[in-house]
Amino acid sequence: MNSTTSVEIDKEECNGCGICVEICPLDCLRMDEHEKAFMKYDECWYCGSCTLECPVDAIILRLPYLIR
């Protein structure tokens, strides 16, 4: 499954606060079983809201135009 996703979350850095999941304008993100955010739906508009909101800079935004 692994090609690049547009929202890449550093699992080490992610503190599980969930704010990115809460505010993503396209509802792309969810928390996994370890309370870390991940990109569940391949429907990102690259607006950058998640990177702006992340308090620990754990999110990198890419523009791959590839489906997961």
Place this chain on the structure above:
Amino acid sequence: MLTIKPEIDFIETDVLIIGGGSAGCMAAIAAHDEAPNLKITILEKAHTRRSGTLATGMDALNVVAVPGLSTPEDYVKGVDLDHTHGVIDEDLHYVLAEKSFAMLKKLEEWGVGFEKDDAGQYVGTPVFYGDCPGDKFTIPMAGLDLKLILSREVLKRKIKILNHTITTSLLYDSEAVYGACGFNIRTGKFIACSAKAVILASGGCGRFGMPSSGYMYGTFDFPGNAGDGYSMAYRAGARMRNFEYVQHFAETKRLNVPLGKEYDTDFDTKMVNERGEEVNVHEGSDEDNIQALLSGQTMYEKFSHLPEEAIKQIEEVWFASERKHPIISFFRERKMDIRKDPVEVGFEEIALCSGHGSTGIKVDTDTSTTVKGLYACGDVACVPNQYLTGAFVYGEIAGQSAVQYAKDGNTKKIDQAAIQKQAEIVFKPTERADGIKPNDVERKLRTIITEYLTPPRSAEKLKTALQWIKRFSKEDVECMKVEDWHELSKAVEVRFILDCAEMTARSSLKRNETRWGVSDYRSDFPERDDANWLKFVDLEMDHNSGEMVVSTSPVTRRENQVVK
């Protein structure tokens, strides 16, 4: 499979606002300030903190008539010449410009910054592509925190917000709209809200044609908006306008953002084709754009002839803009450098939107629609080329108008059995053991939209589109299957896109001319025909037959002077 019987929450409010983006937040604030004792509720598909087209702000207010700098009269003239090409309701544009400066001041008070020169005067740059006298309407803004500021203003007031809630339909009877239904895309909880007045502020249809990347969300306009409000208002009986006009820009290919000249007309970049010949497109007339569209040539924007200083300036503007995230990522991931690499440009997808385009629900200057109790503002309302200023000015007016209407009104009692039935229909895709995924239906539908509804169009192409639309509604839409609530919202949105496609096909079929260049180019009627078509094409639903009825309405000049 999610085999759960819908759980329904019945709620009541005085003013219900659908969509908590720029227009919706402004409407909620204005409604509350007008009548602090009324109950105001926002239904928001995402989260008001970062929702709508403006999640990460905006770099300018495009329409401001600053006293001493420009006038509302000049604005109306400019819109008439440059954008609407004579098919205009002048009062709408006049009110927009007239109230724009007070809106700028209000935003300033809330903490939004606007650029001023050394003398303390606002810096106005042109908004129109052609030469229009007095055109200094665009005021640059340090507005990347704009949505945070707006949502904070909402939170300061007693306004109820239901986030992560998609609205699926309006509640209406033969007299008026009296509420709306929807569900939470995280929990599946269905809600039915009765209201004395409803404001639609749900944006345009960003997911219409397919972008050349083949990626459904790589659109220029915000893809969270799927024509929700267009479809719901139409079904509630509202008159719809200008659906033959599609937003169709020359944009950077496989980046959902325009760059270069589209971004700033001061850049001295060059557009060339694959043979290195110069092409007139960004600053070109409608004729130049049509020629570029029809030629099918590959186009590139060239920067390599510019001095390093200019390149640096250009990059500075891009990398600080509200769309900086995809732009920075675009150059990084594709390993491109404008010092040597030309950037491919083309007519990407098409979209429906009143902010940059013309499409929407027909409204008066008080934002009332043709249906009682229903108001509309922002990209969903037909105020052509209103930009962000329109969302704010008409958002404010919508809040005030809805309050006036709600003050004298009563909440209607909701028929609970009917709502239960509606919920069951919405939830059907959760119960099917087999079926098609909404995203697969959407991809097919939008591919048809690109092929048959994107200019150049002809009567034959439009009729083919209508045949496909009919099959989609009868076959695909009725057998969608979903795994979760998020995906269920996509199934709802496919229906919205489908309604929009039919509205565009039928409106285009009516207007037997070409008025707005690449936005409505008809290869079988390539000329503008003022003798017959200086009028609007409108749509309404005939509630007896369920058919879409197309008609025309006259253009109106200021002070209700009707032009024949």
